[in-house]
Amino acid sequence: MEILHISSLYRHDNRHPAGGNEYHLFHKSTMNTTQNRFRFYRRRLLALLGCPALPEPVQADIEPTVRCNLRCPSCQHSRWSRNVPDMPLTLFRHVLDSFPDLRNIKLQGMGEPLLNRHCIAMITEAAGRNIAVKIYTNGTQFSPENIEALVGSGVQEVFVSCDHHHPETLRKMRPGLDFTDYMRGVSAFTRQAAGSRISVAAWALASRELLDDFDTFRQFVQYLGLSRLYVQCAITSWGANQTVENFPSLEEKNSVKNGIETTFLHTNLFSRETPCPWPFYHTYISAEGKVLPCCILSDPARRPLGDLTRIPFHRIWNSRRYFDFRKAISSGNIWEECRNCYRKRMPS
Numbered sequence: 402m403e404i405l406h407i408s409s410l411y412r413h414d415n416r417h418p419a420g421g422n423e424y425h426l427f428h429k430s431t432m433n434t435t436q437n438r439f440r441f442y443r444r445r446l447l448a449l450l451g452c453p454a455l456p457e458p459v460q461a462d463i464e465p466t467v468r469c470n471l472r473c474p475s476c477q478h479s480r481w482s483r484n485v486p487d488m489p490l491t492l493f494r495h496v497l498d499s500f501p502d503l504r505n506i507k508l509q510g511m512g513e514p515l516l517n518r519h520c521i522a523m524i525t526e527a528a529g530r531n532i533a534v535k536i537y538t539n540g541t542q543f544s545p546e547n548i549e550a551l552v553g554s555g556v557q558e559v560f561v562s563c564d565h566h567h568p569e570t571l572r573k574m575r576p577g578l579d580f581t582d583y584m585r586g587v588s589a590f591t592r593q594a595a596g597s598r599i600s601v602a603a604w605a606l607a608s609r610e611l612l613d614d615f616d617t618f619r620q621f622v623q624y625l626g627l628s629r630l631y632v633q634c635a636i637t638s639w640g641a642n643q644t645v646e647n648f649p650s651l652e653e654k655n656s657v658k659n660g661i662e663t664t665f666l667h668t669n670l671f672s673r674e675t676p677c678p679w680p681f682y683h684t685y686i687s688a689e690g691k692v693l694p695c696c697i698l699s700d701p702a703r704r705p706l707g708d709l710t711r712i713p714f715h716r717i718w719n720s721r722r723y724f725d726f727r728k729a730i731s732s733g734n735i736w737e738e739c740r741n742c743y744r745k746r747m748p749s
């Protein structure tokens with residue numbers, strides 16, 4: 402793998418190459434190990450030599466498993482034949498060791514995280530390193546044992562998929578889901594989490610079926626014991642050149658009603674002026690330890706950036722592939738797979 406001279410990547414004023422916020426080159430708070438101290442002084446030396454090193458990400462998506470018990474038509478998981486073992490705890494620890502500046506992780510990728518039998522241990526491991534952990538779950542794995550373990554794990558945020566209130570419609574959206582078990586499990590979890598410091602919210606994909614009867618849906622969310630609801634308005638096509646389903650008219654409808662705080666999200670649509678932040682601030686680690694561009698391009702066969710089991714992360718982060726990725730985003734000459742993320746705000 403070719404390693405680039407860092408000065409060729411960034412201007413010397415430490416600004417986002419696509420224009421925007423200043424980088425924070427040095428994180429003193431992370432100097433708690435010999436390795437981190439070494440990295441801190443290495444960066445400082447490079448900066449003194451006029452070659453500021455790009456800080457490694459403070460946030461990452463880590464994929465504990467690619468297994469899922471559901472087959473949602475909206476998910477790329479339902480269409481691929483990727484079959485890899487769950488991430489072992491040793492690899493998870495190696496991933497955490499690879500990121501000296503890591504402050505928060507999303508412990509979920511393409512799959513249901515609670516199917517990895519080490520998921521709770523992973524959360525506890527990360528929380529023990531003062532890393533904030535959030536997970537997204539399809540809500541089908543809330544057995545009494547899992548609920549108790551999750552509530553005591555140190556997780557900070559749990560997002561529960563909740564796409565419709567009508568059993569038949571929900572089964573169509575989430576094939577494999579047992580509506581009664583789902584309701585029982587989610588309600589039991591929210592009851593137990595209510596006395597803890599965990600922030601729990603519902604996560605819905607916008608659909609015409611949902612929006613046609615949104616008030617009833619809000620009541621259902623309330624019935625499940627959830628008081629916050631996020632509605633994802635732009636539904637990705639996972640890098641394929643297809644029309645993205647989008648509900649832009651909802652942007653103005655954020656509200657609190659029936660005790661439910663509702664937020665409509667459009668954050669995954671970018672433009673030349675507000676470019677995708679992934680190549681600069683964020684990264685994705687697959688269950689087998691591959692470094693990938695983002696949660697949408699999370700199939701290692703598409704745009705792999707490096708293998709964390711063989712190459713240290715800082716070398717992958719400063720490699721030719723990552724450089725090309727950043728250049729594509731900052732120049733506006735985006736990859737074909739990125740077009741749907743820009744479709745609504747930037748002509749292709």
Ligand code: SF4
Binds near residue numbers: 476479
């Ligand atoms: S539950 Fe989540 S990971 Fe599983 S198929 Fe549905 S969207 Fe994909």
Ligand code: SF4
Binds near residue numbers: 695738739742
């Ligand atoms: S623009 Fe590209 S890299 Fe960014 S989130 Fe979309 S697909 Fe991923």
